[in-house]
Amino acid sequence: MATVHHWTGLEAKALRLALRLSVRAFAQQLGLAVATVSKWESKLADTEPRPDTQAILDTALGRAGAAVHLRFETLLSEMTSPVQYTGRRRVTASGPRVWEYESWADDLDRVVVALSRQNFAFADSLLTRWLTRFKAPELDDKGLYLLARSTTLLGDLKRYQGTFVGLMTARHAYTSARTVFTQLDVPRRVAQLDLSLAVVAEMSGKLESAARTYETLAVDDRLSPRDRARARLWVGTALSKDGQHDYATRVMNAATRDFEDLAEPDDWSVAHQKLALAHRGAGDLAAAFRFLDIACTAGSAESPMQRVQLTTAQAHILRTDPATRDEGLRLLDDAAQIAAKAGLGHQLRSIEAIRRTCEGAFKPLQQRAGSNE
Template sequence: MRAFAEDLGVGVRTVTKWEALAADTTPRPVMQAVLDTALSRADADAKLRFELLLMEDGRAPIRGYYQGSPREWDYETWTDDLGRAAACLARQDFKFAASLVDRWLRRFDPHGLDNHGLYLHARSLVLLGDLQRDQGDIQGPLSARQTYKKAHQLFNDLDVPRRAAQVELSLAVVEEMGGRLQPAAKRYEMLADDGRLSARDRTRAQLWVGTALSKEGNNAYAVGVMDEATRRFEELEEPDDWSVAHQKLALAYRADGDLGNAVRFIGVALSNRSTESPMQRVRLDTAHAHILLSDKATSDSGVHLLTQAAATSSKYGLSHQLASIEGIRHAYEQAE
């Protein structure tokens, strides 16, 4: 009690009086403001205990706390759960990630949320879209595309341009995954020069211009674009993106018939692989296998690696990657 009084800057007798009279005392407005400030500085657990005491006492929620709507401690827990969900997605633990995101999307009606709540709702939608995209759900009413569009609208309404641009980048990825290569390349080109994005995201957009063009057969131009993105990743000191860029360059060289450079660049990617998630491992193994299959001397190793990548894709529910692997396998068998 003495420490609390000292923290508030009041006498111990004042705090003793509050303790004795409990609900029968009403602090003066100036002192109420001091108490409100103390509550605002408290941690989430203290705020939760305070609100539970009010509820047990049958009293109405205090100013800033709304019955049936998120409280401040809800927002802190929500933010923590979004971080946990992102970590689960990084290792393709889709089931737990979906549970963490879904509990918040279902808990509160977005029409009753303030701007803080709407921001967290939009971030939850982005994570749900990422989950749907990674599982290959890119078309239809319950697809990544529709989820991203909802998040994009919210970020625009909230006037958060950086987040809105990041969602536009994700929508372009979905376009590329759906085979709409020209629209995806054009969107990537626009975002590569978009000041709303960070330097890293702009460089990723530039790299993806190259991947879309390479898939369309424009390999010579794609190599130039991706080579520039690779240099920019090195300048930005982004080792993971730099490694991925080498992987994509290797595939572009393979498609252009330059197996020497394809082997050289995939070797760099393999030597600089970071701590891998299942998704990263599948992508790198698939790219490596694709290159190995292009040479009869290494084709057996390529088939083995492709089978390994397919097994990992099946285990983690990576349906888009599995479809890509089957396409590579079918093309190889047809060529044979």
């Protein structure tokens, strides 16, 4: 078992990392101020805890399990090694170590979960921690891979938030990450970023360009079967937004069959939601309601984005029929409230656009009603 004869900030930091605790959580566990632990982290071997604190650290290490002791010894060995060499570049003590790569990868897993729940503030804090910590010249290939993954997830974050500035930031982040993955020769990631850039183009109103890219990626072997099916579905969404509803439904039907073959129920449900909107655009309300019913029955709406998308689709179709128009407008208000609370800017703008079309369609009815009085 590991023992420490004399604690400095360096050993204290290694213990914190071995315990996999944040600075705040580590301070709470020791019963110390966060500022004290932060001082250790900044000064490392140049600062020494007080004698009573040394005893507290002894106790924390003594109570730790064997796995923590192994990590602690490994971390100390890495942190005290002045220079490491990789096959491509020299990495000094200011660069990342193995334990930091592990923490970085763990945080990226947390970011993926946070984004799926639209917990944007938490995701942003985790990404900022790593994107501001290292520069590309400090990193070996594994570090560059993590940097590119972080940059990609930053693009996802900004894309999901959907503000005009956010879309530009997303495009820049995706382009930067694509350059790194190209340098690392990771073709699957490059193709995924091409897909993400096409989504940003579609969200920015470049429907024809987005549809062409989607069509190319729908048969790109660099992508997984699921990603190729998504690309095919998004061809349909871009075409439908461009008013080409008949062609869009044919493409979407093919994507729906792909999702069924791949046993992807959530994607299958989303495809029916998109088909419902395409049929609504083509004027076939019976088919729109049929596909919408399938989407509502089969799909999950656990995250705010899923709830907004499904509720907006329902509202968009219901408000088309005079008999259900009021219910559609009520659902549109519900979707707007969810989108505003979750910070989903793109969805909120789409809802406002639908509202404006509703108002435009309603005014002539009011005018005709007034002329008959």
